[in-house]
Amino acid sequence: MIVVRGLRKSLRTGGATVEILRGIDFTVERGEFVAIMGASGSGKSTLLGLLAGLDDPTSGSVALHGTVISNLEEDKLAQLRGKTIGFVFQSYQLIPTLTALENVLLPYELNVSPNAAGADAGGWKAGVARARALLDSVGLSERVDHYPVQLSGGEQQRVALARAFILRPPIVLADEPTGNLDTVNGKHILELLLELNRVEGTTLVLVTHDPALAAQAGRRITLRDGLVVSDEVQGAGSPVSV
Numbered sequence: 001m002i003v004v005r006g007l008r009k010s011l012r013t014g015g016a017t018v019e020i021l022r023g024i025d026f027t028v029e030r031g032e033f034v035a036i037m038g039a040s041g042s043g044k045s046t047l048l049g050l051l052a053g054l055d056d057p058t059s060g061s062v063a064l065h066g067t068v069i070s071n072l073e074e075d076k077l078a079q080l081r082g083k084t085i086g087f088v089f090q091s092y093q094l095i096p097t098l099t100a101l102e103n104v105l106l107p108y109e110l111n112v113s114p115n116a117a118g119a120d121a122g123g124w125k126a127g128v129a130r131a132r133a134l135l136d137s138v139g140l141s142e143r144v145d146h147y148p149v150q151l152s153g154g155e156q157q158r159v160a161l162a163r164a165f166i167l168r169p170p171i172v173l174a175d176e177p178t179g180n181l182d183t184v185n186g187k188h189i190l191e192l193l194l195e196l197n198r199v200e201g202t203t204l205v206l207v208t209h210d211p212a213l214a215a216q217a218g219r220r221i222t223l224r225d226g227l228v229v230s231d232e233v234q235g236a237g238s239p240v241s242v
């Protein structure tokens with residue numbers, strides 16, 4: 001599902017080159033639930049952005065569904081990303097001029113139903129129904145018509161999660177998806193993620209500091225200073241050390 005080979009990322013800032021990722025290799029199988037852990041600054045967000053093709057590696061490659069994304073033209077990449085990945089940014093990245101419901105519907109509008117109001121009204125209705133159901137499942141049924149500025153950080157985070165799932169993507173990548181949630185909401189989101197993983201077979205790769213969330217993942221990859229320092233199967237499997 002996801003094959004990462006020799007992935008490196010460095011940036012030039014001023015005169016110096018900063019090596020953020022220094023050679024990362026792993027493979028994620030369909031339906032796996034992987035927690036990416038590591039101290040702040042270890043390269044987790046950078047890695048997640050590269051997995052989604054939101055950023056280009058300095059060297060190495062990421063393949064999704066057998067397609068190496070680093071070589072794709074921008075429109076082909078956008079198409080593949082739209083069909084394959086739901087992404088939850090650490091900073092949510094909601095559109096301020098759209099309501100919660102409209103934010104969740106945006107990927108649907110862009111990918112499924114450009115003519116929604118006309119020829120494909122049935123498809124549009126189905127999309128609205130799914131968006132409402134997702135907002136309901138993240139506990140926001142009373143907030144569908146609120147704009148991001150009217151929502152708390154945790155509520156915005158839950159809108160971003162609902163948006164990531166609207167197209168039923170085979171892969172969801174999320175950067176600290178419970179980072180701004182209280183215990184009750186965090187637990188609720190964890191249950192939702194587990195259910196999507198189990199019922200829809202969604203492959204989950206989550207960056208997290210949340211021990212409760214990490215404990216539920218089937219596998220835990222830990223980064224330190226841009227390198228994988230451990231890659232362990234949890235639960236039924238036996239640990240695999242790198």
Ligand SMILES: Nc1ncnc2c1ncn2[C@@H]1O[C@H](COP(=O)(O)OP(=O)(O)O)[C@@H](O)[C@H]1O
Pocket residue numbers: 011013018020038039040041042043044045046047
């Ligand atoms: N655009 C950038 N310019 C310079 N340094 C960056 C940039 N983005 C990230 N970094 C640095 O790369 C390192 C890894 O960042 P990041 O991937 O955000 O780590 P994490 O998500 O694990 O906290 C950090 O030291 C960060 O300061």
Ligand SMILES: [Mg+2]
Pocket residue numbers: 044045046090175
């Ligand atoms: Mg980060």
